[in-house]
Amino acid sequence: MSEARTARTPVDTSKIAGWGVDADPENDPTYPYRDRSRDHGLSTDWQRPTQQRSDVEVLQSIEYKHFPAVYGTTVPPRGVSGAIRRAAFRWSESHWLHWLMLMGADRVNVVEGLVEDLARGKVPNVPAEMGARAEWEHNRQGFLTKAAVFAGVSAGVVLLFRRSKG
């Protein structure tokens, strides 16, 4: 630690009366989970790892000054949800809008997932995805209640649909 950690400042600290007289290395609320002894005054420059390269679209927080060396390349932004995600990254992490748009995109993405499944000719087995078998085995009462609610709602929808047609 020591001098090397001192922030860059246009002020000459040697001219400030009493500079550092109460500095107390014991007063470290981050002990022991931040180990500054390993931070040999390296301040904010470090030897960057090799930069990962890929063709996958990766969105970046505008708060970064550099692009992190390594990143995940799963599920790049696509479709309407992707467009919303791209737009969200115009705002910093400090903006609620950034996160609210991402949450909105997540909801849109669920619909896109359903459409994709159907387009592949696959009807998703939603009860199985939600663990219906486990519910049946370990929470029969819950299973029956949910099944009853589901049946009721479906019957209601069918009725409404018939009415509006008739």
Add this chain to the structure above:
Amino acid sequence: MLAMDYRGPYRVRLEEKPMPRIEHPQDAIVRVTRSCICGSDLHLYHGMVPDTRVGSTFGHEFTGVVEELGPEVSNLQVGDHVLVPFNIACGQCHFCKQSLFGNCHEVNPHATAVGGIYGYSHTAGGYQGGQAEYVRVPYADVGPMVFPDWMDPDDAVLLTDVVPTGYQAAEMGGIQKGDTVVVFGAGPVGIMAARCAWLFGAGRVIVIDHFDYRLEFVKAYAPAEVYNFKELDDVVTFLKHTTDGLGADVVIDAVGGDAKGNALHTLFGNKLKLEAGSAIALHWAINSAKKGGIVSIVGVYGPTGNMVPIGNVLNKGLTIRANQASVARLLPRLIEHVRAGHIDPKALITHRVPLEDVADAYHIFAAKLDGCIKPVLVPGGA
């Protein structure tokens, strides 16, 4: 290869996915042998973490065998059986140099505030998770650790997150000998935090939850005094009264954004998503701490904001400490504790589920069915 696939809130299934590839010279490819489901995965499963994309594979607690190595990896060999810390970390940035491996600055383009975590949404870097047959492991010289021969893989897989997180929760509490420690949450993390509080010299350990089966477990395992908050009129007043009217020296939040117990927080935090999760456990933690005391947060919340009584933090002069656990920093010490019999990680595993049944495993763990404490997924070939 087969991998867990997220389809939307409460919906997951198994899918055939492309094999992961070496994408960076410091990558490894690992064949997964065990992979747990964590309370953190439930925040994803409930749709609470922004930028959780449909088609993602979750899973940040896994062990596996090294199958392939990038040209810059020198500490591992093909065939090594490794445990992989849940934090992805470069080992050389400003933060890694201070052992803050959960706060690496070279792993996550999507957010500066969040480090890199396997299978934990794009907000944590967009990495594939380990609830799969194979997984890409970046910075393979930094995180993965060949675990000792004598160690059971079931212990090893819990060293990737649960044990270090519980331990760091206690460590951040700055527990002094004789301190009264209250732990909110009797999930795997809270159970481990209660166990570790003794290692730091706690004089009294109290655990709060609303599932009796979990409270029974931790009562014997930690051991600890346990109370069901549903059976108390007011958990904060109860805790004050049982600590000479002063409150606890150290309070640990091992619950996070899926906390139950307050309708307003459930509505705002979980249903409407206007808060970054329900913060009622943290609210209780702040209010039941002694003046001048310490609140240690390991329960996870989203990136927006939560309603918490920050005025009480001020008036009571509390110190708040929080972080993602820095797994690689703690591993050497924790391995000693396992060897010495101070910690028995695998005792937490209640369910061993084939990867194919991932949807049922999620439901059982999320709904706390069948006495579930910790489920581990085992891929077919493992």
